[in-house]
Amino acid sequence: EPEVTQTPSHQVTQMGQEVILRCVPISNHLYFYWYRQILGQKVEFLVSFYNNEISEKSEIFDDQFSVERPDGSNFTLKIRSTKLEDSAMYFCASSGTSGSGYEQFFGPGTRLTVL
Amino acid sequence: GIQVEQSPPDLILQEGANSTLRCNFSDSVNNLQWFHQNPWGQLINLFYIPSGTKQNGRLSATTVATERYSLLYISSSQTTDSGVYFCAVGNSNSGYALNFGKGTSLLVTP
Numbered sequence: 525e526p527e528v529t530q531t532p533s534h535q536v537t538q539m540g541q542e543v544i545l546r547c548v549p550i551s552n553h554l555y556f557y558w559y560r561q562i563l564g565q566k567v568e569f570l571v572s573f574y575n576n577e578i579s580e581k582s583e584i585f586d587d588q589f590s591v592e593r594p595d596g597s598n599f600t601l602k603i604r605s606t607k608l609e610d611s612a613m614y615f616c617a618s619s620g621t622s623g624s625g626y627e628q629f630f631g632p633g634t635r636l637t638v639l
Numbered sequence: 640g641i642q643v644e645q646s647p648p649d650l651i652l653q654e655g656a657n658s659t660l661r662c663n664f665s666d667s668v669n670n671l672q673w674f675h676q677n678p679w680g681q682l683i684n685l686f687y688i689p690s691g692t693k694q695n696g697r698l699s700a701t702t703v704a705t706e707r708y709s710l711l712y713i714s715s716s717q718t719t720d721s722g723v724y725f726c727a728v729g730n731s732n733s734g735y736a737l738n739f740g741k742g743t744s745l746l747v748t749p
Contacts, residue, residue, distance in 0.1 A: 561680075567737075569739075582736070626687075628670075632680075
């Protein structure tokens with residue numbers, strides 16, 4: 525069964541460093557998303573991406589964040605200068621379009637620890 | 640964004656018991672999903688149910704879109720059902736971004 529994959533599973537970085545989180549969405553999906561979950565809290569939407577551009581973003585997704593689809597399969601989230609409060613689990617998700625195609629499927633997550 | 644409230648926040652059950660989890664939301668939705676977050680943090684899709692009723696084994700869900708709530712039923716609970724259950728909703732106004740509730744933390748004891 526197709527699934528969303530994410531790498532790495534765990535990333536440790538120093539405050540101020542740049543990180544890139546990688547995702548491979550389900551191959552025939554057209555919408556891509558990033559969410560984050562701070563430990564013990566609810567899952568929060570960051571950004572959605574459709575047709576090679578951002579379609580929606582939350583207040584969390586400020587200038588420190590960027591997304592890219594560098595090729596036909598990968599979808600990345602870059603954090604330019606990490607802060608302690610960026611420590612969280614980051615989930616990538618993808619969905620199709622129309623009807624039940626809007627169901628979002630989530631990857632296993634990347635746990636980011638900023639020291 | 641759409642407000643999502645889940646109840647109860649915590650639930651402890653003995654194995655074999657049944658339970659009902661509730662999700663209230665503040666606006667019309669095109670997407671409503673129930674997830675189970677396992678102890679490893681993975682979000683497992685349970686149901687995509689913006690309206691109607693679905694069943695999958697011991698789990699079933701009902702969404703009454705006109706009254707803006709959804710219910711998740713767990714019957715004959717097992718210890719492996721333990722974890723956090725999230726309801727998440729979205730609509731076309733927000734690019735189908737999912738707004739999550741705070742979840743119901745379920746512990747099933749032997």
